[in-house]
Amino acid sequence: MQILAIVVSLAVTLVAVALFAKTIGHIVSVIKLGQPAGRTNDPGKRTVTLVKESLGHTRMLQWSHIGVMHWFVAFGFIGLFLTLVTAFGQLFDPHWALPVIGHWFVFEWVSEALTWTGLVSIVGLIVYRLMHLPRGDKPRSSRFYGSTSWQAYYVEYTILGVLVCILLLRGLEYQLSGASTFHFPMTFFLGSGLFGGLSVHGLENAVYLVAMIKILISFAWMITISLNATMGVAWHRFTAWPNIWFKREADGGTALGALQPIMVNGAPIDFENIDELDEDAALGVGKVEDFTWKGLLDFTTCTECGRCQSQCPAWNTDKPLSPKLIMMGLREHAYAKAPYLLAADDDARKSLPELVLAEQEKPLVGPADVAVIDEEALWACTSCGACVQQCPVDIEHVDAIMDMRRYQVLIESSFPSELNGLFKGLENKGNPWNMNPSGRMDWAKDLPFEVKQVGTDVGSLDEVEYLFWVGCAGAFEDRAKKTTQAVAELLNIAGVSFAVLGDGETCTGDPARRSGNEFVFQQLAMQNAEVFKETNVRKVVSTCAHCFNTLKNEYSQLGVELDVIHHTQLLNRLVRDGKLTPVAPADSSLNGQKITYHDPCYLGRHNQVYDAPRELLDIIPGAEYAEMPRNQTKSFCCGAGGARMWMEEKLGTRINLNRTTEAVETGADKIATGCPFCRVMLSDGLTAKQADGSARESVEVQDVAQLLLASVKRGES
Numbered sequence: 001m002q003i004l005a006i007v008v009s010l011a012v013t014l015v016a017v018a019l020f021a022k023t024i025g026h027i028v029s030v031i032k033l034g035q036p037a038g039r040t041n042d043p044g045k046r047t048v049t050l051v052k053e054s055l056g057h058t059r060m061l062q063w064s065h066i067g068v069m070h071w072f073v074a075f076g077f078i079g080l081f082l083t084l085v086t087a088f089g090q091l092f093d094p095h096w097a098l099p100v101i102g103h104w105f106v107f108e109w110v111s112e113a114l115t116w117t118g119l120v121s122i123v124g125l126i127v128y129r130l131m132h133l134p135r136g137d138k139p140r141s142s143r144f145y146g147s148t149s150w151q152a153y154y155v156e157y158t159i160l161g162v163l164v165c166i167l168l169l170r171g172l173e174y175q176l177s178g179a180s181t182f183h184f185p186m187t188f189f190l191g192s193g194l195f196g197g198l199s200v201h202g203l204e205n206a207v208y209l210v211a212m213i214k215i216l217i218s219f220a221w222m223i224t225i226s227l228n229a230t231m232g233v234a235w236h237r238f239t240a241w242p243n244i245w246f247k248r249e250a251d252g253g254t255a256l257g258a259l260q261p262i263m264v265n266g267a268p269i270d271f272e273n274i275d276e277l278d279e280d281a282a283l284g285v286g287k288v289e290d291f292t293w294k295g296l297l298d299f300t301t302c303t304e305c306g307r308c309q310s311q312c313p314a315w316n317t318d319k320p321l322s323p324k325l326i327m328m329g330l331r332e333h334a335y336a337k338a339p340y341l342l343a344a345d346d347d348a349r350k351s352l353p354e355l356v357l358a359e360q361e362k363p364l365v366g367p368a369d370v371a372v373i374d375e376e377a378l379w380a381c382t383s384c385g386a387c388v389q390q391c392p393v394d395i396e397h398v399d400a401i402m403d404m405r406r407y408q409v410l411i412e413s414s415f416p417s418e419l420n421g422l423f424k425g426l427e428n429k430g431n432p433w434n435m436n437p438s439g440r441m442d443w444a445k446d447l448p449f450e451v452k453q454v455g456t457d458v459g460s461l462d463e464v465e466y467l468f469w470v471g472c473a474g475a476f477e478d479r480a481k482k483t484t485q486a487v488a489e490l491l492n493i494a495g496v497s498f499a500v501l502g503d504g505e506t507c508t509g510d511p512a513r514r515s516g517n518e519f520v521f522q523q524l525a526m527q528n529a530e531v532f533k534e535t536n537v538r539k540v541v542s543t544c545a546h547c548f549n550t551l552k553n554e555y556s557q558l559g560v561e562l563d564v565i566h567h568t569q570l571l572n573r574l575v576r577d578g579k580l581t582p583v584a585p586a587d588s589s590l591n592g593q594k595i596t597y598h599d600p601c602y603l604g605r606h607n608q609v610y611d612a613p614r615e616l617l618d619i620i621p622g623a624e625y626a627e628m629p630r631n632q633t634k635s636f637c638c639g640a641g642g643a644r645m646w647m648e649e650k651l652g653t654r655i656n657l658n659r660t661t662e663a664v665e666t667g668a669d670k671i672a673t674g675c676p677f678c679r680v681m682l683s684d685g686l687t688a689k690q691a692d693g694s695a696r697e698s699v700e701v702q703d704v705a706q707l708l709l710a711s712v713k714r715g716e717s
Contacts, residue, residue, distance in 0.1 A: 001205045005212035006091045016219035019226035027229055027239075027300060030338045034293030036266025042250035049252040050245045059392040062633065063307070066128065069121035073159060076118030077237065083111060083166050084218055087211040090169070094207035095176060105183055112170060112186040119163045126156050140315065143306030146325050151233045152304070158221045165214035171195060172210065176203050230335050232302045232328075239301040240393045246294055247394040255396035256385040256606045258553035262406060262518050263292070268557070271522040284406025284516065287364055288334045288372070289341055291400065298395040299331035308387035308397060313637035313659075314380040318652030321380035323387035323397040326373060330400070333359065333372045365404055365414075376651060378404055379416055383514050383642035384601040389633055405516030419515055422646040426520050430506030430527075431472040432646060441502045443474065443481040449492050452499040460536045464497040466570075467537050469551065471544035472507050473676035479683055480676035483543050483703035487567045490709055491541075494579035496570075498541070504531055508550040515643035525550075529560045540564045543705070545602035545675035546641070552607065566603060568613040568674045568704050575619060575708075582711035584621030591622040595707065596668035598628070598659065598682060599635035600675035613674050613704045620711045626666040636662065640677035660685030664695045671701045679703060 053059055057074075061067035082098060089096035101107045129152065134142040144152070171190030174181075175198070181188040195203060225234040232239075248255040261268035264281045282290045291299075308323035309315050315322045336359040343349045349357075368374035378401060387397040408414045425434030444451040452458050454467075461467050468491070474484040491498055506528060509521035531537075532555075540562050542548040552564035574580045585591060595617050603609045610632045617625050630636045639655030649655065660682050663671045671686065673679055682701045689695035 002091070002208045005208040009088070009091055009212050009215040012216055012219045012223075016222040016226070020222050023226040023229055024238075026338075027235070029342060030229075030335055031293050031296045031300065033289050033334075033338065033341050034291050034296040035263065035289075037246075037263075037292035037294040038266060039246040039248070039294055045250040045252075046245050046247075049247070049250065050241065052252060053244050053394075054241070059394070062390060062392075066125070069124045069128075072114070072117040072121040073125065074237075076114045076121075076163070077159070079114045080111060080118070080162075080166060082107075083115075083169075084214070087165075087169065087214045090207050090211040091215075094172075094204040097173075103179075103183065108183050109185060111166075112184070115163055115166045115170075116186055119160070119167070122156060122159045122163065126160070129153075129156070140318070143310035144304075145306070145309070146322060146328070147304040147306060148231075148233070148328075151228070151231050154224065155221070155234050158217055161217045162214060165210055165217065168194075168210045169207065169214070172203055172207050176200070176207070230300075230331050232300065232331065233304050236301050236303045236393055239297065240303075243294075243297050243301040244394050246297065248396060248399075254385070254388050254605075255394070255399055256388050257549060258557070259402055259513055260399060261557055262403075269518075271519070271526070282407065283410040283518070284408070285364070285400070285403040286407040286411055288330060288337060290407070291330075291403070295330075295396070295400055295403075296334055298397075298400070299327050299334060301393050302327040302331060302395060303393060304328060305392065307390040307392065308395075311386035311390050311634060313382055313384060313386070313639065313655045314377075314652075316636075317655050317658055319377070319380040320368070320374050320651065321377040323401075326377065326397065326401065327395060329372050333362065333364075337362075365408055365412075373404065375408075375414070378408070379647065380651070381642050382601070382637045382639060382644050382655070384637035385605040386601075386634075386637070389605050402514065402516065405514075406518055407516075409516035410519065415516065416647050418647045419517075419643065422511055422515065422643065423517055423520060426507055426509070426512050426517075426524060430524065431476060432507060432511050433472065433476050435472075435476045437503045437506070440470065440475045440505060441500075443470070443484050444488065444500075447485060447488060451488055452497075453502040454499050454535050455504060456502070458499050460534075461499065461538065462536050464499045465539060466491075466496065466498040467535075467540045468498045468500050469540050469542040469544075469547055470500055470505060471542065471547045471676065473680070474543050475505075477676060477680065479679050480543075483676060483679065483705055486703065486705040486709040487541075487543055487571070490571055490574070490580060490705060490712065493712060494574045496574070496579075501531065501535070504535075508547045508555075510546040510550045511643045511646065513550075513554075514641065515646075525555060525558055529555060529558045532560050532562070538563055541567055541570050543567045543674075543676065543703070545600040545607075546677060549602045549606050566607075566609055566612070566674065568603075568616060569609060571705060571708055572612040572616050575616065580708070580712050582620050582708060583714040584711075585714060592624055593622065593669045594624045594626050594667055595620070595670045595672055596626045596628055596663050596666045597631075597704070598638065598663060598671060598673045598678055599632060600673060600678045601635070601637050601641055603674055604632060604635055613672070616704050616708055617672060620707060622711075623670075623707075626668055628662050628666055630662060638673075638675075638678040638681035640681045645677055645680070654685070654688075656681040656685035657688060660689055661694075664689060664699060669699060670707060671699065672704050672707055673701065674704050676703075 057067050057071045060070050097103055132142050134145040139145050170187035174184040174188050174191030175195045225231050285291055306324050312323055339352055339356045340349055340360040363371045365371055365373045365375050381401045383398055422432050425432050430437055470484055473480040507524050509524035512520035548566050551562055636659045638659055686701055
């Protein structure tokens with residue numbers, strides 16, 4: 001038995017290690033096909049982030065019970081590696097133990113604790129997967145829909161088998177050693193119960209057998225994943241570490257907020273000297289090798305867990321977009337095309353298998369039946385960031401999707417026809433509605449005080465505290481104008497000095513950038529940047545979450561550093577400082593009105609502003625606050641982001657109706673938000689629900705500022 005165990009174990013191990021090393025080399029070579037990406041800044045911060053996210057499982061614990069079970073499985077995988085070394089030693093001597101620490105009680109206790117907690121956890125994860133399999137009338141509701149099921153099962157049962165072997169070996173060691181239960185606190189009963197009747201020779205043979213099985217299970221797993229370089233559910237155990245270390249934000253932040261500029265050879269394009277750009281430079285991503293190496297590492301690392309998919313508003317409203325399936329599709333394509341890209345010359349390429357040559361010819365984006373990525377899926381993205389927020393291994397889905405959009409717009413001129421109107425309005429009139437810029441101050445005509453305008457009433461922003469950035473929606477959209485007026489009134493009541501740019505303001509460029517038209521974004525942003533420099537803009541308050549995000553996070557890419565605050569943050573501060581005083585309704589029948597709040601994606605997930613609007617709503621006297629089930633980091637999108645505000649929603653059900661239904665079901669009288677895009681989408685959703693009788697006619701959608709103003713004005717009457 002011993003000879004057989006040694007020969008079989010060593011033979012399988014040698015094959016496994018050789019294949020494993022070869023596959024690692026192949027994975028590295030594929031990742032290196034990507035374009036440069038500067039991700040080595042602040043190595044100290046990156047290392048701290050890696051330690052926090054790994055040891056603390058901070059990303060995994062967003063789903064607490066799953067995160068806890070995964071922690072024990074993951075650290076069992078690491079912490080129990082020495083039990084594999086012990087198993088090799090036991091092939092030669094069943095009494096063998098690791099030198100120095102082998103019989104140290106701390107090592108023994110920790111090993112047994114990790115084994116038992118790992119066993120309970122992996123059983124829990126297996127049960128969870130089995131309970132949430134895609135089945136029934138709504139298979140898409142499972143986050144495992146589209147995942148490669150056999151790979152997940154194989155990995156889970158491998159872990160289960162290894163942990164069972166460790167416990168059996170500990171039981172056998174107890175019987176063989178004759179040591180006290182002190183050294184086997186959690187396995188002694190296995191030894192006496194299962195192996196109490198065996199002779200010494202029988203126990204030794206059992207050790208050889210179980211040690212061999214443990215080794216075979218472990219190295220069969222290594223062989224299996226070595227033959228499947230795209231088996232992310234297994235490879236993420238190795239690739240997650242560098243993927244976290246090389247994440248976009250060294251300090252641990254997610255790849256949200258700012259969208260990165262178009263990069264060529266690792267450097268952003270200089271749009272002021274665009275004529276000097278190489279005519280062959282890829283503007284965005286048109287081929288898989290146009291992604292950065294970090295993008296290819298992202299695809300390799302995807303665990304197929306489906307957390308991103310479960311939160312995606314497009315997927316949840318029956319559209320073809322799944323962030324998980326996007327990552328999986330890009331990964332499969334990258335590795336299938338790699339032999340062509342890695343071939344030494346054209347002659348070597350011609351001799352490649354037909355499947356490889358066919359993969360090389362496949363367009364990256366196009367109709368679902370011919371392309372790697374379905375064009376309908378690409379344009380369904382609202383850029384809400386739920387996928388990035390939920391990903392436990394820091395994959396940057398939104399960046400990948402936006403880079404593919406850029407190529408489609410700038411190189412292929414292939415995009416939804418509705419965007420033609422958007423682009424025309426932005427280029428010619430400086431706003432997405434194609435309205436005359438001379439009407440940018442119309443919102444202020446009926447206010448009982450004068451709104452100062454830069455260039456007319458004040459020479460520069462040095463003369464006031466804030467530039468009030470009105471935004472296109474705030475200036476031209478009737479519902480958003482009410483928010484603009486409410487904020488202006490509140491600032492005036494609080495004695496805050498501010499001014500606006502009036503017709504000197506133009507769109508920040510967010511809709512252009514999120515729809516892939518980087519040229520138009522740069523045109524608008526450079527125009528605004530010039531105005532900011534001329535008027536000495538430093539502090540900005542914005543009512544639009546999209547403007548807020550762009551000014552705060554993206555204009556620094558053009559050399560403009562601004563202190564940008566959202567209106568809910570400023571108003572909250574003014575209330576706390578006693579400059580605004582909410583008052584309860586005089587009519588007691590108006591007390592007890594219920595308010596719910598919708599988190600704008602570009603305020604919440606993209607910029608982590610969750611508390612200020614809620615604190616404002618909490619302190620409005622006579623109102624009751626009701627939270628929607630999906631809120632804060634797991635809030636559901638309104639459907640307007642990613643330039644979807646200007647595109648028809650032709651597939652599936654409407655995102656805004658999904659969200660409005662959730663808001664109405666709280667029983668709220670008022671649906672509050674802090675973004676004009678959300679205001680429009682939720683208002684339209686509410687109108688549809690009121691029309692079919694599923695929502696009360698008295699329910700309203702209002703901005704937080706409007707609700708606060710109504711309460712403050714009660715004190716003035």
